[in-house]
Amino acid sequence: MRDLPLSKVYQLIEPGPVVLLTTGHDGARNVMTMSWHMVVDFNPPLIACIVSDRDHSFVALRATKECVIAIPSVELAAKVVAIGNCSGREVDKFATFRLTPKTDGRVSAPLIAECFANIECRVVDTRLVNKFGLFVLEGLKAWVDPLKKNPKTIHHQGFGRFVVDGDTIELASRMP
Amino acid sequence: MRDLPLSKVYQLIEPGPVVLLTTGHDGARNVMTMSWHMVVDFNPPLIACIVSDRDHSFVALRATKECVIAIPSVELAAKVVAIGNCSGREVDKFATFRLTPKTDGRVSAPLIAECFANIECRVVDTRLVNKFGLFVLEGLKAWVDPLKKNPKTIHHQGFGRFVVDGDTIELASRMP
DSSP, X not given: OEEEOGGGHHHHHOOSOOEEEEEEETTEEEEXXXXXXXXXXXXXXXXXXXXXXXXXHHHHHHHHOEEEEEEOOGGGHHHHHHHHTSOTTTOOHXXXXXXXXXXXXXXXXXXXXXXXXXXXXXXXXXXXXXXXXXXXXXXXXXXXXXXXXXXXXXXXXXXXXXXXXXXXXXXXXXOO | OEEEOGGGHHHXXXXXXXXXXXXXXXXXEEEEEEOOEEEEETTTTEEEEEOOTTSTHHHHHHHHOEEEEEEOOGGGHHHHHHHHTSOTTTOOHHHHTTXXXXXXXXXXXXXXXXXXXXXXXXXXXOXXXXXXXXXXXXXXXXXXXXXXXXXXXXXXXXXXXXXXXXXXXXXXXXXX
């Protein structure tokens, strides 16, 4: 085995799919690109994610305790990267990237019509926010677009390199 | 958009790659299959993961505060599923699944020679363990096997269905 620098560990473990996280606060909405999230529990669905205090979305997420996780397929990859390379401090990202916000959900954050799935979430634990930017979310309502068939998600490997979903395999398993 | 049951949200968001988590405690070693993990910070690498108190590995992880995250490629998929479908309470999984433990690392948990990458970790935060089984780990040392070229990882979609890494795309990005 070869020695790998610790600074590259995140490229090994970085989860997928890359998602978008939206917030709505004080009449403004925003969206950020996020790769650092995981499932915490099945039902109700709990999801942990990292939103740094350097992210513009941090203040809105902490204040409203609400967000939407929107899942893009590979067709949106260029927009996903561009969204992650600018800040809501300077740009109205929904307008700039021609994303269609849907605000008829139950949370203050908009859904994104172009994504194949959207999960409306509320923050349920903030104990690790100050130290790690780690929010625990509960999924309140989830949506999928049945017109977007077999969406392929993307997984970040660092520095703009993404692996796209490939073949699917089925193995007998007792695990949900 | 179509209404999706909340019980299926985790299938949307479940991260990848599927990994193996090993522990060593009281002269016994164990390995579990894990899909619920995320990056928390770059350097030093921090990784959060969920190990339930129903998992046999829970006691060893909490007691030793050490583990190894070993990353298998698709060639090991059948073993990965089988490892996840039995318990270290009843089975010596290293023997049963012919995994080669390497114990010359700095932690009490063994590396797995058959995996293309291994990350030696210590537990650095346990505040969310009681409520969520959420451990925050620091990667202490990482290893890759240079003989395993272009490993394809697997991503669980629930019930034994896995997406295998497909094509790679490169997009100009300012993000690490």
